[in-house]
Amino acid sequence: MNPFYLETRKLSLTLNAFSLKDICLGIEQGEYHMLLGPSGSGKSTLMKALLGFHTAGSGAVLLDGRDISGEAPEKRRMGYVPQNYALFPHMSVMENIRYGARRSGLAVHEADRHIDRLIAILGIAHLGGRDVLTLSGGEKQRVAICRALAVKPCVVLLDEPYAAIDEGSRRVLWCELKHIMMTLGVTTLHITHSLEEAEILGDRLTVLMDGRVVQNGTGKELFEHPANEPVARYLNYRNIYSGKVCGADRKTIAVNDRFSVRLEQAVAPANDAVFCIRPQDAKIIREDIPLRDELKENVYSGVIAEMFQLTEYSIVRFQIDGSGSRYDIELKYPGHIDRRLALFPGKKISVALWQPKIIVFPGAA
């Protein structure tokens, strides 16, 4: 039995110079799925293909096991919330919400009851007669979601719904949106290029790069085990190095004379490899605390080359003794550590890499 409610099978399409290639995407019923990727990776194009606005050159789109590739957008029963919400400016809030109900095939009383429930869940009863142009970003988002859900769609597609909302409000709304979708049990595909948003909201995530699906899985799987170097780079692995595999046990990768790492497992069969580690998995060593086993193998002495103190965290760029580089390792840690360790640029420190978190891509150099 097909476990996926919404699925694409080797979906390909070409639009001018851009193309989507062999997209295989699977979303389970009731799942909140994030489609993640850098700008220009094809996220919105894929969404338009799912909605039926772009015709696929090959492959298929299946909804609940039924091939809908040839169906017109108005037959697909997919709710759509675009980036700018696209609330119809010549209609009031309530007219926007009721717009789709006329064509949804629902009986009038059933549609009314459903809309009343949505309005209550979304907390927008007070907006009914308002002109949509007077709404705030958050209010517009809720009305747009309500409008999309009013027709009881099989799936809701959200195209960067937080793009027009200020940073402060965004975090509050993330959790609210997911809570609403979970309450209604709606299968959701949500596009974003924000890693934080994807990690917080997504039951499962798919990464799209250059028109191809490069990885999918849970947030933990993705962020801790990126599939390749470009994905790692995109997922904020700021420390990426290429080097030669050496040592009889093939557990060492040497970047240069002064910088090499020891790995937990041997690298086979390649002689070259790329390894990477996230800034938060590089640690500043405190002399007064015993070193944990995971850190013992890769300890380096050097100085703080650059330091950036932000509100929630700090970034240190560390230069290994004798290195000719501007910096060798980037570290990220909570802001209070700065004050406790009295860090400043030029200070001599020791840094260790958390060995289990080192990701290796053999032969990728």
Next chain:
Amino acid sequence: MKKSGFFRLFLAGFSFIVVGTVFLSIASLLFVDSPDAVIRCLFSEEILYAFRLSLTTAVISTSFVICAAVPVAYLFSRYSFFGKRLMKTILYIPVAFPEIVLGLCLLMFFGSDIVRRLFQTVGLDFVFSKQGIVLAQFFTALPYAIRIIKSAFDGIDPQYEFVSRSLGYTPLRTFIHISLPLAKRGILAAVAISFARCAGAFGSVLILAGGTRMVTETLPIALFLNISYGNMSMAVAAGLMLVVIAFAGMYIIETIESDSDTTV
């Protein structure tokens, strides 16, 4: 701040000179030797006939123009297809060449034996007739209307239409419920400019419909005929009426545009 003030003053002064020149040229119609004669001419049988004919034909032509321009403009705005550029060029040609050439083209086509007989079978004859006035006005105003309405459709975010389709509306229903209401201002502007163009059409009307006094005599034709006869008061009266019609059209457009005006 000071520099910006000077620039603003310069723009205002320059614009005042340009507007003043245009205004004086138009207002010169009012400074005639015998205003009483012009006023009498305004209510003469000939000018009133020309006014009624111009108004009636312009209303009919404008209706046809808008009915034809809306679907064509939407096609040009929303779809890409082979030959689109050529189609647009052909439709916009009449803007670039003199109206009198357009009239000649229409006369050659609709006056040819086969085409003329074909239309005569359904009771239409465009050559030297009032129907010819409507046809000539239609082709004169059509390219302007298409351009204005296309710009209006271009300005509508396609996302509105995508959302409407996702909510179960077919392309036609989406066009009726979303695209048309959102392009309302552009369509109204096209109505105003088309009406003014139709009422003021001269060269094409003269060639296709002929300039027969009290038969196919629209206001521009009346102006032309009376100048030819040396009857300046009648000519000025016809000119004044055309200026009033044009002013009304332009004022409507300005009112529509000022609703969405963004000024510093």
